[in-house]
Amino acid sequence: MAERKYQLQSGDKSSLRFAQIKKGARAVRTEFLSVSTTTVEMKMESREAPKILERIKIEVPIPGSKQIAWWALVSNVVPAGGSSVIVTCDFDDLPRGHLNSIKQGLASKSRAHRMEQMSESTQQAVEALVYLPTKPWMFVFYGLFALWLIYLLIQPPLKHRDGEASKKAFDKGVENLFMHRYKGAVEPDRN
Numbered sequence: 001m002a003e004r005k006y007q008l009q010s011g012d013k014s015s016l017r018f019a020q021i022k023k024g025a026r027a028v029r030t031e032f033l034s035v036s037t038t039t040v041e042m043k044m045e046s047r048e049a050p051k052i053l054e055r056i057k058i059e060v061p062i063p064g065s066k067q068i069a070w071w072a073l074v075s076n077v078v079p080a081g082g083s084s085v086i087v088t089c090d091f092d093d094l095p096r097g098h099l100n101s102i103k104q105g106l107a108s109k110s111r112a113h114r115m116e117q118m119s120e121s122t123q124q125a126v127e128a129l130v131y132l133p134t135k136p137w138m139f140v141f142y143g144l145f146a147l148w149l150i151y152l153l154i155q156p157p158l159k160h161r162d163g164e165a166s167k168k169a170f171d172k173g174v175e176n177l178f179m180h181r182y183k184g185a186v187e188p189d190r191n
Helices: 096-134 136-154 163-182
Strands: 015-020 028-035 039-045 055-061 067-079 084-091
Touching: 015 039, 028 055, 067 096
Parallel strands: none
Antiparallel strands: 015 028, 015 055, 028 039, 039 084, 055 067, 067 084
16 A cells, blocks of 8 residues: 655744754754655755755654654655755664554544534535525526426336336236246146
C-alpha cells in the first residue's frame, strides 16, 4: 500500500528545524511542506540545504499532535524555483512511540478535514433550501414534478392495464409452471 502524505493546510504550523551532524552546525528553520509516517518534505534556501544521503536531526511539528525530534536521511533535493529547493528526508528507524504519534496526529487532522468538508456541503444544501422559497415558481414546478414522478411509479405497466389480457397471461403462466410435471406421463385412470 502506498504511503499517504499529509500536505500542510493553512492552519498548521509551517516551520520545522533541522541540524546537520557536523561540528558547529546550527539549527536551521525551514518551511514545512508535508509529512507521512516515513518521510518529511521541507522547502529552504539552496545554500542551507543538506546534501543527498546526509544524516540530519529533524524536529517536526506533527499536525494535530505534538512535536517530535529524530534522525532522518536526506533522500532527495529538487530545485523549487529561484534559490529554493525542496528537500525530502526519510526517517531513520523511527521509534514506535514517534510512529504512533504521527499516525494519530495525521488521523485526527484527516477526520477534522473530512468534517470541515461535510459541514461545507451541509451548509450548501441548507442554502439551497433557503433559496428555493424565494422563487415561488420553482417551488411549484419542483412540487408538480415530484407528484408526476410518484404517479408514474405507482402505475402498473401498460401491458397489464387490460384486465382480460392480464388474466390470460396469468393463467398461461400457471399452466406452464405446473404442466411440466405431466409431460410424457400417462393420465391416471379415474374410474
